[in-house]
Amino acid sequence: MRICIFTDTIGDLNGVSRFIQDMGEQALMYDVKLHIVSSTAKFCPPLPNIHNIKPRWRMRMPFYNELDLAYPSARALEAKLLELKPDLLHISTPGPVGFTARKLAKKHGVPTMGTYHTDFPAYIRDNTGMEWAKRVTDTVMKTFYRRFEKVFTRSHEYLKIMEKDIGIPRDKSALLPPGTNLKRFHPVHRDVKIFEKYGITGDGPKVLYVGRISKEKNVPFLIQTWKRYKQLHPEDSAELILVGEGALRHKRTCNALDDVTFTGLAGF
Structure with missing residues (x-):
C-alpha cells in the first residue's frame, strides 16, 4: 500500500x-x-x-x-x-x-x-x-x-x-500510541557542560520543562506553582529550566524569577 x-x-x-x-x-x-x-x-x-x-x-x-x-x-x-x-x-x-x-x-x-x-x-x-x-x-x-x-x-x-x-x-x-526514539533519547548524549552554557552553576536539583512557552501549555500555571514552591521552601536550591520558545517567553512575570532559566529553542 x-x-x-x-x-x-x-x-x-x-x-x-x-x-x-x-x-x-x-x-x-x-x-x-x-x-x-x-x-x-x-x-x-x-x-x-x-x-x-x-x-x-x-x-x-x-x-x-x-x-x-x-x-x-x-x-x-x-x-x-x-x-x-x-x-x-x-x-x-x-x-x-x-x-x-x-x-x-x-x-x-x-x-x-x-x-x-x-x-x-x-x-x-x-x-x-x-x-x-x-x-x-x-x-x-x-x-x-x-x-x-x-x-x-x-x-x-x-x-x-x-x-x-x-x-x-x-x-x-x-x-495512535506514542513511542520514544531510544537512539535519540539515550544517556550517551549526556553532557553536564550544557548547564555552564546557560549559566546554571548550582548543584541543586534541575526541574526541566520542554515545549512551547505559551498559555495553552499551562506555562503560567507552572510559573505560579514554582513561585509558590520557592516561597514555601526558600532554602531549596532547585532550579527550573524551560526549553522552547513562545508568546510568554519575554513576559515580565516569567523573566522576573532568578531561579528560572530560559534556553530558547534547542534541537539536534
Missing part, C-alpha cells in the same frame, strides 16, 4: 512536525511506501520521501508566530498527488495544505484518514478568552473531519474531546 501524508508543518520545532519527520525516517528504514507532502519556505528535511511544494504566499499563524500558514498552488499539490498515486491519503493538519488535500482526495476518489494532533478549539479559546470562538472552531473542525474514514489521535483525553466537541464517533476514531 502506498500512503501519502499531507501536512502544514514539517520542518518546524513542534511535536507534530517532529512526529511526521520520524514517520518519514522510519518508513525509509523499513521500506514502507510512505510519502510526505508539505509547503514551507523554511527548512525542509532532506529526505527522499518528503516533498515540499513552494508556497505562493504565507502568513504567521495567529498566537503562534513561530509557525507559518503557507498557501501553495492547488494545482501543484494536485500534480504531486497524481504523481505519487497513493492508495490512501492521510491528512495531519487542518490548515491550507490539509484543506486542499481533503478537496483533492474527494475529487480523485482517494480514501482519506487523518490525525487530530491539536485541540484547536481549546487553543483558540485559551488565547482569545472567547468561548464563542471555540464554538466556531468546533464547527470548522466538524466540517473538516466528518468525511474521514478514520481519525487518529495521540491520547485518550483527545478521544473524548473528538467525540464530545467535534462529533467523531468512537467507531471512527483510534488511538
Whole structure:
C-alpha cells in the first residue's frame, strides 16, 4: 500500500512536525511506501520521501508566530498527488495544505484518514478568552473531519474531546500510541557542560520543562506553582529550566524569577 501524508508543518520545532519527520525516517528504514507532502519556505528535511511544494504566499499563524500558514498552488499539490498515486491519503493538519488535500482526495476518489494532533478549539479559546470562538472552531473542525474514514489521535483525553466537541464517533476514531526514539533519547548524549552554557552553576536539583512557552501549555500555571514552591521552601536550591520558545517567553512575570532559566529553542 502506498500512503501519502499531507501536512502544514514539517520542518518546524513542534511535536507534530517532529512526529511526521520520524514517520518519514522510519518508513525509509523499513521500506514502507510512505510519502510526505508539505509547503514551507523554511527548512525542509532532506529526505527522499518528503516533498515540499513552494508556497505562493504565507502568513504567521495567529498566537503562534513561530509557525507559518503557507498557501501553495492547488494545482501543484494536485500534480504531486497524481504523481505519487497513493492508495490512501492521510491528512495531519487542518490548515491550507490539509484543506486542499481533503478537496483533492474527494475529487480523485482517494480514501482519506487523518490525525487530530491539536485541540484547536481549546487553543483558540485559551488565547482569545472567547468561548464563542471555540464554538466556531468546533464547527470548522466538524466540517473538516466528518468525511474521514478514520481519525487518529495521540491520547485518550483527545478521544473524548473528538467525540464530545467535534462529533467523531468512537467507531471512527483510534488511538495512535506514542513511542520514544531510544537512539535519540539515550544517556550517551549526556553532557553536564550544557548547564555552564546557560549559566546554571548550582548543584541543586534541575526541574526541566520542554515545549512551547505559551498559555495553552499551562506555562503560567507552572510559573505560579514554582513561585509558590520557592516561597514555601526558600532554602531549596532547585532550579527550573524551560526549553522552547513562545508568546510568554519575554513576559515580565516569567523573566522576573532568578531561579528560572530560559534556553530558547534547542534541537539536534
